[in-house]
Amino acid sequence: MNAEMIDRSKELLNHSPLNLYKPVEYSLGIRGKRLRPVLLLLGYNLFADDIEKALPAAMAIETFHNFTLLHDDIMDNAEVRRNQPTVHKKFDTNSAILSGDAMAFLSYRYLLECNTGNISEILELFTKTAVEVCEGQQFDMDFENRTNVTESEYLEMIRLKTAVLLACSIKSGALLANAAKKEADLLYEYGINLGLAFQLQDDLLDTFGNQEMFGKKIGGDILANKKTYLLVKALENSTGNVKKELLEWIHKKDFFPKEKIDAVKNIFTQVNIKEITQQKINFYFQRSTDLLNHLNIDKKTKEPFYSLGNQMLNRKN
């Protein structure tokens, strides 16, 4: 798999207005993990070999994902993404809104290049997923003003915000290769579980990761009072003075960032949050592996998925 194959962002710079397409190219040009297009191509490759036919769909998924990052970064007022200034910081907010909009539609344009008989089914899945991702982002924002978010509310939020797009990527790849409904649906469930594990890892890395390798400021979630799995479980599991101290930090207006990050991390450690989160990650990874085992395809063909899972389990960014 070659990253260049799914990155056609440079060609956008031949179009005007440049002020619209430069931020798009900037956003797509900064190499992310490209997890979603890779999942789509792997999903396709389970059932067919000519993966060049799935490249426009892979580009569509990556473009859509970057669109969500652009707009989320405005809403979260984030300054750094993948070790680079976010689009609204590098350009301006209006550019980030409008270029993001253009990317949403460009993702449909790429998808429509896939001229398969079941394109309507794929477009319906993609559109349903896109609406769900918006719902997930709204739940995430709603949670900011609450301290009583339950574990199940949190898991539903990350299912919508993160997992459905991973699941959509794999299933779209399978559908493009004309997989049977039963297999495509199983791969969707696989993607959901992989996505839940992936987002829980993200929560863990944001607090306990290595800043340079992670590509974002460590502790950003703590400063923003993000209702991550870590915070939701810490609020659930802490009592007495520990819980009181945690709530005080959440409501405190004046503080040095490092001071708050250290204090909240310390509380997390007191209530074993790192271990609890890692257990949950392992649980969803195991479920995804079980589902993969059930997929009626020879093990050698499925091998790339197993190795991707192992890479993800040990990821640092």
Added chain:
Amino acid sequence: MNAEMIDRSKELLNHSPLNLYKPVEYSLGIRGKRLRPVLLLLGYNLFADDIEKALPAAMAIETFHNFTLLHDDIMDNAEVRRNQPTVHKKFDTNSAILSGDAMAFLSYRYLLECNTGNISEILELFTKTAVEVCEGQQFDMDFENRTNVTESEYLEMIRLKTAVLLACSIKSGALLANAAKKEADLLYEYGINLGLAFQLQDDLLDTFGNQEMFGKKIGGDILANKKTYLLVKALENSTGNVKKELLEWIHKKDFFPKEKIDAVKNIFTQVNIKEITQQKINFYFQRSTDLLNHLNIDKKTKEPFYSLGNQMLNRKN
């Protein structure tokens, strides 16, 4: 034609998160002219009678249009739309960004309900149009910092920002009813010319209209130094002290709004801008009528388009 038939926004309030869907419902609930869905249904009705089949597409077009208004109003920092607070003022900017995003995808969801054989062609037209509308909005923003915008640059900008969506509406209706390519393309051209006339009228009404009937603050374009047809032509046609005064008003930072509006209107009057703009409006209306005359369908069937054109020529909002 019943407005309720194309407004299914109330049903969105049954979905969560409500903070995502309330702004969508608010935006779709404020009655606009519904020009685009009407054009789509009229386009369909030229070739087929069962217009209920085109209703989801009509809803799609109106939802897309409202999405663009939501995001444009953020970018322009507009406070009033259709005599009501804009979405980002009524709710907040993050809600307006995210609810707008959801509307973009909801418009695809509605469109995909149209289960016709040529749905790919309609989706391609819709997607191409959506990208063009973003391009038009970017050109419009780029023009804000320039005083040398030419008439042809301006006309290309409004073609992208306004006319292509009207053209797309009519052509989509025709395609849904299985019109031949030649007729669908002619209706597209008709829509472009109608759209150019429509936007020029908008420019005229923003400066010389009646505030209560227009639904937006009169003079908003003047205060924002919007490169409307009026200002582009005034910069082109004025000389000496008149041009100097106009440029001074454009660059002035401190002024009473009413003072600037009155002064610029006064300059417009000195260089006959109202008449020049009205001539251009009449030119594009006439071209649209000529195209309609060429459409090989009996005059009685085309009658709703002629009467719509006449209504538009005399519109006050």
